[in-house]
Amino acid sequence: MSGKIEKRLDDLGIVLPEPASPAANYVPFIISGSLVFIAGQIPFWNGDILHIGKVGAELTMEEAKKAARICGLNILAQLKIACGSDLDRVNKCVKIGVFVNCIDGFKQQPEIANGVSDLMVEVFGETGRHARFAIGTNALPRNCATEADAVFEISSN
Amino acid sequence: MSGKIEKRLDDLGIVLPEPASPAANYVPFIISGSLVFIAGQIPFWNGDILHIGKVGAELTMEEAKKAARICGLNILAQLKIACGSDLDRVNKCVKIGVFVNCIDGFKQQPEIANGVSDLMVEVFGETGRHARFAIGTNALPRNCATEADAVFEISSN
């Protein structure tokens, strides 16, 4: 399988992480019609959580933006499985939700969420532009910096 | 009406609460095509809110997990109405979002969210496995412990 998007990933030097399997009664994605709903992804990389802590306290903006990008890479790793390994089936990145672990009153969630959003446009071009929300939170699983979920539209294979 | 899922609920001794009607300009669910979008449910049981407070302060993990399960029971009560009382029409639990009222930096939202996720798999089996996000928050309606919303896929009747 060596599609257009796989080639773009190669050209950009983007490596996807091993897709993690939830150790619970949920799954990394569900397909309903042409929509793929991807579960919330944290900055997990082949067994380790990178970027732990709150923006504005332990973490800088730049670190949190990297954390958001890694959430995005995990989204892509799950999406690839959802597409039967063929990312060329992705029609649209529909919606991304970004949660930022931050101190009270922190204001720059959008800049951090760009870590995910920029990745989608790097990989899919115009097709990667999506609706999005970005909010702050006082606590995330494993105290990680960011969490992101997503909805994509794919074509049938 | 005595379908397969109703029988499983009986066998498991699971009783659904009276479905609550929002006292505002929103509704408990909307059907669009084959998708049912269920409004955020709190641990409401026939008129009372059970499990008030924050995990890590007033509430233990175990209490919060029970709160999450009750959110799930309310989701099922609304879903049953959406299906015209026939839960056998449920094809898939597509997506669940879980919000946990917790102290700053609390890390175990996934364990609490399992209260909802385990319920869905008890009731629907493999069909109950879903995509999910679980995050913390500093405040929820009525200061309840958890809130959960959901998307299901149903077949036409």
Add this chain to the structure above:
Amino acid sequence: MSGKIEKRLDDLGIVLPEPASPAANYVPFIISGSLVFIAGQIPFWNGDILHIGKVGAELTMEEAKKAARICGLNILAQLKIACGSDLDRVNKCVKIGVFVNCIDGFKQQPEIANGVSDLMVEVFGETGRHARFAIGTNALPRNCATEADAVFEISSN
């Protein structure tokens, strides 16, 4: 273009803001099938953010409810573009998510979220009733009071 909904907006004296364009790699809405996913909207009005701060600290309930209404007006402004200016194509308001920037333990997110919900029913009548969640958060973009995203069902033109 002078449809039924445009006339209702006129009759109600409701003026929509200039729809804002995100200054990043995301877009204000994505259409997938008959669903329109609207990006998170903040209380932005023609270049300025109104209603900055936290409910329970700098802001009253009433101010936050107004902020939520302005989020809703921005949702409508984006939805109008999504419908090619013809809001009569809106079949259903499917789902609204409301995030309220608030102090720890604040309990009245639903009352504030009614600012968006009431607007939808004013404008669309019964069609405007939607599934909803409302939660608190310790931080929102630009420290604004509220953020809301939405999903609508539209008919093809």
